[in-house]
Amino acid sequence: MQATPDPSHPSLADTDGRRVGAAWRAPREVLRAVFGHEDFRPLQGEVVDHVAQGQDALVLMPTGGGKSVCYQVPALARPGTGVVVSPLIALMDDQVQQLRQAGVHAAALTSARTPEEVREIRRDLDSGALDLLYVSPERLLLGGLLDQLERCQVSLFAIDEAHCVSQWGHDFRPDYRQLSALGERFPNTPRIAVTATADESTRQDIKHQLGLDGARAFVASFDRPNIRYRVQVKGQARKQLTDFICRDHPGESGIVYCMSRRKVEDTADMLRKQGVDAVAYHAGLEAETRANAHTRFLREDGVVVVATIAFGMGIDKPDVRFVCHLDLPKSLEAYYQETGRAGRDGLPAEVFMVYGMTDVANLRRMVDDSNAPEEIKLVERRKLESLLGFCETTRCRRQVLLAYFGETTDPCGNCDTCLEPVEAVDGTHAARLALSAVYRVGQSFGAGHVVDVLLGKTSEKVQRRGHDRLQVFGQGMDQSEKRWHSVLRQLVAQGLLKVDMANHGVLRLGPREQVVPVLRAEETVTLRADPEKLRPSRGTQKAGGRRSPAHDLDGADADLFESLRAKRRDLAERAGVPPYVVFTDATLLEMVHRRPRGTSDFARLPGVGRSKLERYADDFLAVLNG
Known part of the structure; x- marks a missing residue:
């Protein structure tokens, strides 16, 4: 049952779903009351304050770094409806579910909506009842929606996955290139473009394509210290994969990327025969099959998705414990973005890639045979060289990866070349x-x-x-x-x-x-000097085999964590949402460590805003105090 927000709550809605006043609200009040966090992460606060004051921004933050907060909070702090342009229905629906759980009146205007649902959303937009509206670039530019928005009060425009706008980007979407019109039609409305991966040339191209040349750029560290990087030369690729999953990550959620659709299906079938709960996902499957795979991955524990790169951009699942590549990705940007889907909750995660001579040849051929202009081919060849340098390096992999994005760091001690130095x-x-x-x-x-x-x-x-x-x-x-x-x-x-x-x-x-x-x-x-024999991961063996979120729990703490997960699963099923939308594993671990006794203690847990406190405190406190 959805809690009714009160007028002091920054969800900006009253009991009738109408916006309550247009006064500017303090971003930190929004962060605490809606999202349940005491303070922003590094750089988030600067971005939020900048945009809340009506300024444009280009934001680069790693996957899991909290990019959505950078536009959701100022959208709620400013009067009007925040409009978020996003490339995938799955991504929009996932964020809308999470926002509604937090008491925010959000909606996604997509092709999946019925005509009546579309009319209701547009009525809410006209009336000012919507806090946040998610829409694809194609939908935004068609059907008179821009004309309607000109009659409404828009708090900001957020352009998510902004690398799609760039001619250098690897997920090119033509309609993104027309979003520069927003600056012309809404000159007094702040715009924020966000992405997880873009080198310097791509950043400049994003700003140019979107007409954000005067926008301030905020670039967070690309380091994901909770992720362990491992790369191996292809020997028996399938055995290497099954050893990695079954030995190091049994029963955990993960993603395995393959280049071809046939390889996706064969690999998923092979994993199932090894006892792994694996599903296949690629664009050639029936829509119902893809939807079922997507739903199982989001809502069940321990499901492994084997997929082409068609899967992933719309995945906001925080407890993905590993990402594997059985074929080389197209570039270090692609690798960074795809591996960044692991460990979004900040808990330990691992990424694993195997590669061989055939992979290198196939990628070179794809570049050479493309119809792209020669100057773009030159850029793609350089990106491929950087990726191969990462694979073949004897240095700390994190140093090589971060150097690509213009950062320096000491050896990390959490990658294969640090743990087992290569000569x-x-x-x-x-x-x-x-x-x-x-x-x-x-x-x-x-x-x-x-x-x-x-x-x-x-x-x-x-x-x-x-x-x-x-x-x-x-x-x-x-x-x-x-x-x-x-x-x-x-x-x-x-x-x-x-x-x-x-x-x-x-x-x-x-x-x-x-x-x-x-x-x-x-x-x-x-x-x-490659080793003659492939060696298992020392790191996972040292950690006792599994690198699960609760790997450091034992006895009563481990039992309590599993009881909390069971309660979360039950509540999520009743609400029709993925379990992590109720609470993430990180919040459950805080419950185990802090053992809150009452609602005032529960309210101080990270990730517990006012709406979730009203919805779930009694249920979880019953488990904690039972």
Whole structure:
């Protein structure tokens, strides 16, 4: 049953659902009474005050960093209806559910609404009853909605996932490019554009495309210290994945990304056979199947979604404990955004990626074969090089990732290269041998044949081609077969070799200006000394196996946490919302640690605003004091 907000509550609605006054409210009052937090996170307060005072802003914050607060709070603090432009129905519906649970009158105007629901929302907009209206860029620009908004009082415009507007962005949406009209039609209404990932060129492009050239940019740290980064070379990719999930994260929610739809379905089927509660998600599935997978992931514990990148932008689920990539993402921005869906609640989470030479070749081919202008292809090639540098680095991965976004940091101690340092070796001699072998076999064979030649293997193909008489034959016998494959993979990553996927994976030399100096020993090549055997995660073993939110609880505390989760699940089912919309795991853990005895203690828990206090305090206090 929904609580009735009182006039002192900053939800801005009275018992009839009408806005109660147009006075500017203190943002921190809104934060405490509506969202249940005593103070803003770093940078949030600056952004909120800036926008609440009517100024434009571009905000870059990591996934889970609290971007939505940056526009929701000033929208509630200022008189009028806040309009949020968002790219996905799932994202809009999720935020609307959470806001309504907090006592805010919010609605999403989407294609999923019935004609009567649309009319009701637009009536509420006309009457001033809406606190926040969510809408897609396409819907905003059609059907006379802008004309209607000109007749209303709009507190602000928020443009979520603003990287979609950029010509450099990886989720391009044409209608985003027309949102610059908002500044022309509503010159006195503040606009805030928010995104989780954008390098400097993308930031400038966002501001230009949206007509926000004079907006102040707020850039938070991109560091997600609760996330552990792990990258492995592809060996037996499926076994590597199942080992990671079943050994380190059994029974936990996670996302596994694959490049192709078929691989998504095959991987989900394989995981189910291993006892993992896995569902497949990609754009080629029936709408009902996709919706069921999405709903199960949000509302049930321990469900793993195997998906293409079509899944994720609209996911606000805070308790995703891991994200895996079975194929390379398109760029470090994409990797950062996709892995950022883990651990949004700030509790420990882990991300895991496997990659190989074929991944590198496929991504290079996708860039080369695209219809994009050459200057955009050049940008995409540079982004791919940065991604490969992250994969092949011997440094702290967090240092490499943050450096891409212009930050510096000390080694983190929470990534695989920190926990199990990788040696960097002078690979110039090995590189010269490998490049010579590729050249001597006519740039007409794949990695397996080149390695056979280097190891002096007298296979039928080697003898038939006369490659056992080449000068390089057997010159690499001091290295293992696995090491030579590693060398070739790293040379492909560095651009010294290319893989012709249209011709059965044939290896060819890279650009002459890069290759010749190496062959002449005028330039050195540094390579990773990959371990001969893949090792399990030391970190998860040290933590006792699982990295669950309650991994440090035991005995009565662990039992209480599970009882609170059961109560949350029951209340969520009755309300028809995902469990985390009631309370996050982080709030439940605070209940375990603080053991509130009454409503005044309960009200001081983080994440408990006035509406949730009225809705849920008695139910949870009964469990806590039972």
